[in-house]
Amino acid sequence: MRTAYRIETVRAAEAALMAKLPPGALMDRAAAGLAAACAGLLGRGRVSGARIVVLAGSGDNGGDALYAGVRLARRGAGVTVVRLGSRVHEAGLAALLRAGGRVADDPYAALARADLVLDGITGIGGHGGLRPEAVPLVRAARESGAVLVAVDLPSGVAADTGEVAGEAVRADATVTFGAYKPGLLVDPAREYAGAVRLVGIGLELPGEPDLEALQHADVAGLLPAPAAESDKYGRGVVGVVAGSKRYPGAAVLAVAGALRGGAGAVRYVGPARDEVLARFPETLVHEGPPGEAGRVQAWVIGPGLGDTPGLDEVLAAEVPVLVDADGLGLLDPEAVRSRPAPTVLTPHAGEAAQLLGTSRERVEAGRLAAVRELAARFGATVLLKGSTTLVAAPPPGPGAGGDGPASGGAVRVNPTGTPWLATAGSGDVLSGLTGSLLAAGLAPRDAASAGAYLHGLAARRAARGAPVAALDVADALPAAWRDVAGTEPGD
Ligand SMILES: NC(=O)C1=CN([C@@H]2O[C@H](COP(=O)(O)OP(=O)(O)OC[C@H]3O[C@@H](n4cnc5c(N)ncnc54)[C@H](OP(=O)(O)O)[C@@H]3O)[C@@H](O)[C@H]2O)[C@@H](O)CC1
Numbered sequence: 474m475r476t477a478y479r480i481e482t483v484r485a486a487e488a489a490l491m492a493k494l495p496p497g498a499l500m501d502r503a504a505a506g507l508a509a510a511c512a513g514l515l516g517r518g519r520v521s522g523a524r525i526v527v528l529a530g531s532g533d534n535g536g537d538a539l540y541a542g543v544r545l546a547r548r549g550a551g552v553t554v555v556r557l558g559s560r561v562h563e564a565g566l567a568a569l570l571r572a573g574g575r576v577a578d579d580p581y582a583a584l585a586r587a588d589l590v591l592d593g594i595t596g597i598g599g600h601g602g603l604r605p606e607a608v609p610l611v612r613a614a615r616e617s618g619a620v621l622v623a624v625d626l627p628s629g630v631a632a633d634t635g636e637v638a639g640e641a642v643r644a645d646a647t648v649t650f651g652a653y654k655p656g657l658l659v660d661p662a663r664e665y666a667g668a669v670r671l672v673g674i675g676l677e678l679p680g681e682p683d684l685e686a687l688q689h690a691d692v693a694g695l696l697p698a699p700a701a702e703s704d705k706y707g708r709g710v711v712g713v714v715a716g717s718k719r720y721p722g723a724a725v726l727a728v729a730g731a732l733r734g735g736a737g738a739v740r741y742v743g744p745a746r747d748e749v750l751a752r753f754p755e756t757l758v759h760e761g762p763p764g765e766a767g768r769v770q771a772w773v774i775g776p777g778l779g780d781t782p783g784l785d786e787v788l789a790a791e792v793p794v795l796v797d798a799d800g801l802g803l804l805d806p807e808a809v810r811s812r813p814a815p816t817v818l819t820p821h822a823g824e825a826a827q828l829l830g831t832s833r834e835r836v837e838a839g840r841l842a843a844v845r846e847l848a849a850r851f852g853a854t855v856l857l858k859g860s861t862t863l864v865a866a867p868p869p870g871p872g873a874g875g876d877g878p879a880s881g882g883a884v885r886v887n888p889t890g891t892p893w894l895a896t897a898g899s900g901d902v903l904s905g906l907t908g909s910l911l912a913a914g915l916a917p918r919d920a921a922s923a924g925a926y927l928h929g930l931a932a933r934r935a936a937r938g939a940p941v942a943a944l945d946v947a948d949a950l951p952a953a954w955r956d957v958a959g960t961e962p963g964d
């Protein structure tokens with residue numbers, strides 16, 4: 474599990490540790506890790522003679538960069554400092570000058586010649602985008618062809634939210650200290666960070682992070698494994714209400730996902746029974762209303778549904794319900810909040826914007842806030858699709874409200890996404906898959922995050938660098954499952 478903590482938590486852990494250590498020890502640890510990472514990026518034997526520029530802001534972020542510069546200068550690099558901001562970390566600058574570094578006479582000339590640039594303008598103490606005086610320098614650094622390394626965070630991005638207000642550094646790599654910050658894992662900021670490396674400095678952090686990204690072992694621990702005596706009902710039946718005369722394909726894709734999600738059987742309800750059966754004869758089909766379809770342990774409703782009725786009936790069921798796509802357009806928060814069983818909503822940014830009464834752009838710019846707000850407003854687990862898919866659980870108890878991450882536990886960010894997933898119908902596969910995991914007994918947050926994880930992995934496997942269709946993703950799900958679970962085709 475990769476975990477991320479907001480600034481307040483990192484600062485508290487830093488203060489507790491600093492109280493036990495001699496002055497400067499933490500910054501020294503950070504600088505040592507940063508210098509080692511820079512040496513690695515420059516390549517073996519390339520530190521001596523390398524031309525390095527330190528962009529030094531007014532706080533400790535600049536201090537980290539300056540002390541890393543000291544270490545690199547001692548190894549023979551030519552280090553030049555460009556001062557930004559009202560102050561500079563005086564001790565760090567003095568140490569660098571003693572080690573042979575110098576202050577740039579002509580910052581643009583230094584940047585044009587640089588092999589590596591350290592962005593030490595702001596870290597967790599920064600507010601808003603880059604200040605105007607920094608913008609042309611950062612652009613010059615970007616255009617120079619030098620490796621651009623962000624110290625702790627790319628300057629200009631918001632550590633806690635991943636928002637980018639104005640200009641920010643677009644780094645090739647970010648070396649972060651003590652803990653990942655949410656902004657390093659969530660778009661849009663994540664894209665500015667490049668490859669992120671965590672340098673441990675000994676911080677003791679609380680058990681519950683603000684954000685967490687599951688990895689193979691975590692997902693493997695969540696996936697259902699049928700016992701020898703399980704029958705299909707024991708493994709769970711997932712009901713899928715999807716498709717319409719106009720969009721029969723959505724039904725096929727949702728069923729395709731549901732069949733690969735661990736439920737023992739898939740019950741399809743809707744007008745696309747012929748199309749579904751033609752592709753998946755193992756599906757149980759029903760043409761009447763969902764309430765009369767027979768037993769299910771979880772429902773999926775929405776993909777390609779149009780205005781087909783059934784939503785109220787499904788929401789009244791005492792089993793988990795996943796609502797996607799067209800189902801979301803018809804959704805009343807109160808109807809969801811008052812449900813007797815959990816609900817999972819799986820909007821993309823446009824649908825989330827509609828549900829929140831805001832614009833798609835605002836959702837994209839503030840994904841973490843949007844997913845938390847939706848979870849609180851609907852009292853539901855929300856999976857917000859996108860380049861970094863997020864899953865937020867609702868705050869505990871009806872009407873609990875809540876605006877902090879503690880209210881619904883850590884938000885999960887999916888690390889397996891790929892731009893190839895932005896293809897028609899891939900969301901239908903995800904809905905079916907996640908609904909199937911719900912029917913198999915996973916808790917809503919686990920079903921949604923394991924679903925997103927497998928779905929992303931399957932897309933990567935199916936695509937392998939080429940365009941991919943939604944059914945390819947569904948077909949690759951068993952292989953993704955085996956990857957994660959560590960099972961073999963013969964098991
Ligand atoms: N936490 C830890 O465990 C450890 C933390 N460490 C390090 O300390 C860093 C945090 O240092 P910090 O607190 O001094 O803040 P920091 O990010 O340097 O910026 C502060 C100053 O920047 C300015 N400024 C603000 N906004 C701006 C903008 N948009 N554009 C330009 N300037 C802007 C503003 O000053 P002003 O110019 O307004 O006077 C503000 O006071 C952290 O990220 C990590 O690198 C490690 O050394 C070891 C362990």
Ligand SMILES: [K+]
Binds near residue numbers: 534592595624627628
């Ligand atoms: K920085």
